[in-house]
Amino acid sequence: MACAALILLLVVVIVAGRRPSAALRAAAGRGGETPGRGRRRRWRYTLLGVLGCVAAVSGSVALRVHAVTSGPVADLARKRAVVTVEMSLTADPRVLPGRRGLVRRERVIIEGSVERVEAFGMRLTTSAPVVVFAEGSAQWASLLPSQRVRVHGRLGPADDEALTAAVILAGRPPELLSGPSPPQRAAAALRDGLRQACAVLPPAERGLLPGLVVGDVSLLDQQVRHDLKTAGLSHLTAVSGANLAIVAGMVLAFGRVAGLPLAVRAVLTIVAMVGFAVVARPSPSVLRALVMGSVAAVALGTGRAGDGVTALSAAVLGLVMFDPALAAEYGFALSVLATGGILTLAPRWRERMSRRMPRWAAEAIAVPCAAQAAVTPLLVLMAGELEPVAIPANLLAGPAVAPATVLGFAASLVAPVHLETARWLVRPAGYAVGWIILVARQVAGAPAAAIPWPGGVIGLLLLVVLAVVGWVVLRRAALRLVACAVAGGLAVALIFVRPAVAPWPPRGWLMVSCDIGQGDALVLSAGAGRAVVVDAGPDPVTVDHCLRTLGVEQVPLVILTHPHLDHVGGLDGVFRGRGVGAVVVSPGHEPRQESARVSADLGRRHVPEWVASPGMSWRLGPVELRIVGPAPEAMSAGPGEGSTANNASIVVHARWASGSALLSGDVEIEAQAELLRQGLPRVDILKVPHHGLSETHQTA
Template identity: 65%
Template structure:
């Protein structure tokens, strides 16, 4: 039941209606036309929508007057409905576009003006993707509605939807419906969004009015659930509120990444699955109590409404709530229930209510998944039921149908196929209902008796732990995610591949050949690749992790151990690299300097690993970042040492020595960023087979200082500052390196590595290896010397 949606939870007899009624088919077409109309017109001027609305309305009126009843082969009413819906949606889009593109806010946007305003928060503040981490200021995207601009006699009242970009921990605790006053600068919103502006907010918000009683109650229940979940291990503690009410504020980054690769992200999106569970439980309670159909339906609607309030309305929640209500009314009145009809009516209603949903990938995924379950799952279940028990056939058919239906949207979004999603959903599904129900009851009980709530949380945590295990193993499965062309090209390729696959699978002999080829490919990937690639290499000494635009290096420190030099920008990629190398213990971490692309992934090092101590630069040029770094290390109770030239450690085959910077010599540079770069800790590493110089982000000034003081040569050079153009001409030559490693992100905005840097290294005869081209890079001992083994781009993060 985890993905059937609210409608399926309300079926009293458990039967699935086969086939689609003519009425359902007649309603699907208007819904699709309405969706397409909004999708196109959102990117056009408001007058275009008005023109389309007038033309469509004229067409509908002409069809109603000129075409006799039963004309056009009985499709007269469908044509009228299609044109009428197109006219209604086009008119709505035109009105909304005009509303957000005219008035006082539009004038302020044109001037990029800054002013004081009053606004009502309309959604939960969320941290933007790829911007989190303990070493950046808390940044938030806050949906809001401006209701007043200015103060005193010049105060203007209005209603304009905006998005606020703000920083500071004070924003995290805001609840929808709270009224705030802020100072901000207006900027244009992205094309196609029904927003009047993007507001860059300065400073914290001043709360003018508290949230409504409903939002206050919802916030208290969500807070109670988080508090009750504190008794669970960290990973379960972060996931359970996401499963129950979509609260992913504490969800571990690696778990989030595993869910995405395993096709389980929908479990934390609070959609039809959650509403189906709540409605199904309400119906079961009503049936046990002997309530009549109408009372059971009312109880189901009440349960769904209460849950939607706590979870906060999102596109998928609105869709499932509306469709579930329609199905519940049908149940209560004893009328025939058609899921496709309910889904089509829901799409029509929501697009008319909020045309911006037409461009929401979340809304598209939700509708497609539900449609796939309603249309494809019954047929696939019946076919499978001839070869296996009916319950098993249904368990396989539901996730398979949902995944098949959302595949075109996934291709359009990210250009990939996820075949592992079907078995992952099949294995995780049985644990979703217990986690959701127990977590929901715990949220209701927590404000009254926290001890009882925590008793309920423990079994819910076990269910969440099982889902985490499924996600982790599914994400690590070979061919879990298959690269595929993205965008329109990917859709065209999919449209060609699917009919071919159907033709192949329809015949027994071709099906056997296809299955044999697929099995051979899986065997080749799972068995042959480790033999050929041998990753990680058994005798590795140094690894440059592929963490995008940043640095993360591992120095061998014995079996299952490594010294980490810098942590990259992303905890997920940092942890993935350590996992791929089998690292369970980190005796020492060296953070060369506190820029985000070197320390943002520190959380990934601590995930399930013991850390001995952390070495940092002795210079405090980046005061804010250093304070946050020190605070984070103190919170983790990890020893922090300031680097000193001459300090040396021996771990396994590696001897590490600090050679810069000097604490008594303040770093120099052109600009604050260069000063911090020149304060980087520089490490010389020695092995029996050779040496390496790990140079952080030092630029021209620090390189020249090293040249003046002298430093030991090295066989391998970690090129400073991702290969930027800022380098001393004599520095590379003085290292004596035969190979250079450049840790850099693909298609980065900084122009790294610089052509001048690559040219100089080539003239010196240094062989260059880059993580953006070759993935992770491993330095190994070979024939009395050192060699570099690239992993390849498929090993991102490893």
């Protein structure tokens, strides 16, 4: 419960650090109360208040735990009963990429509340939170919160730390019982309108803008997601108080410019905030963002950080009592700590920096630095790494967030009425989002973008020691100069010296095996900025990173030896930002699911698809390629579908002026014997089939 501990610590610090109001101080002075006695009384009240908060939250958690562990659903889960339940969805279905063996198997996670359960001939009415796990997203992903469905499956015990009565392993698609509520229906229409309006943008911007505005990441490119995470910008795709504060602040600014009375401006702001909550779906996470956005609005509108801190304390207490499960969510803890850091640290840092720079520049630097400082301890507990690039990335990307959010939100409201007008609104928003993508990509590729750090309590203690040392050093002018010199030297070493001493890629490179985990992804140089890719591994992010570090901008030829996921799953990464001339595929079509997916993807991109046959050859830059397999006699050999696909692998002979290599895909014993019988050229390098894994493991 690290998140709960950090949130409680924040509440204690905030409450303990609050100074009494001027009226109370004056009253204390008139009463003859000494300052020491006043401080003791304040700490006594603070302690009583904190103990009261702890007792209230503990009682709320105890009631919730008792409710989810003692009902009929929990009893049936302990028996692992086969059940039929009627439930209401409480959140959007989450589609997770996955695999079964060598083909894709998407998994879906659905949160809901059981209303009726049938098991062992009994039909019971109850109310219990559950989580459904299902395979295949076609029937589940379109469901909306508040819809009622009937689910058939097997119950199982929930995780001990989750406030959930049970998990359900669904055995078949859901049966729809009722449609969504009017607010959820309106939210779906507005979100769908925003997605349609974003169709005029390039793919990367098309996926990020809905995520930036309303947290809809269904179209977000995996590489963009990875770059945002590495650069410390992934919070932009989560609906937060910042999004809502931007919308509310824009409404307030327009109201002030129009000269509207304060009451009218307040009403318009409330309407805008509620409208945003509807577009972003009124789920618990959005309601949490609504509270946090209100905190930021109070602090911004009054100009008094103390008021914001008080509101934050009350919001944390109220939310945890309303939904105790939030205390175990890292996302909630990050939101609280970031808001607390902005309210408590940013004003002081801004005032100090404004003595040496313009106030607007001090504000722009202080806010992301304060937020990053507040969340760093929790990030160490979560990921076991530090992200020194997060602050400059947020400084560079920050100015583009507000225009993208405002224009995107306006487009979502306009799209159901007039789609073409909405598309004109998202075009300038696309430029703002494009800037964020560019910043994330450049920062994520910087040296030491993520520094490994011990995780857990040890890493947290080391971070505290580092913070204390940094505080001592920065307090003395002479030591500050030494620290700046050391930091500058390290930066020069990382940016300039390291690439000069150990350059990558080496000059005149011919072939590189990408580090993509289990699978194959080979890159053969075809000249400056050009390369042939043989297989693409399982993940688009890793193969794109490999090609990016090699400086590959054009791929005249891609060879996919066979349609197993660990060889074709990363094909999207090859296409990212690069022109592809043609793709050569295996004459085998097993497994059909992946083969059909590849063909459909190439057709959508209008890229030629050539079926390999022995004797095909190409000369591309320094490399000459010739296909020597698969042998037709071996394509149907081997036990099972996996062996059939492996024996149909394309086998490529690559030759340079300095040597040669045989790239064998995953051919198994039968195909290997047939190739040897037909005769193979002598080579200097052999790419071993199955990328080092045993045949039994690979074909299981």
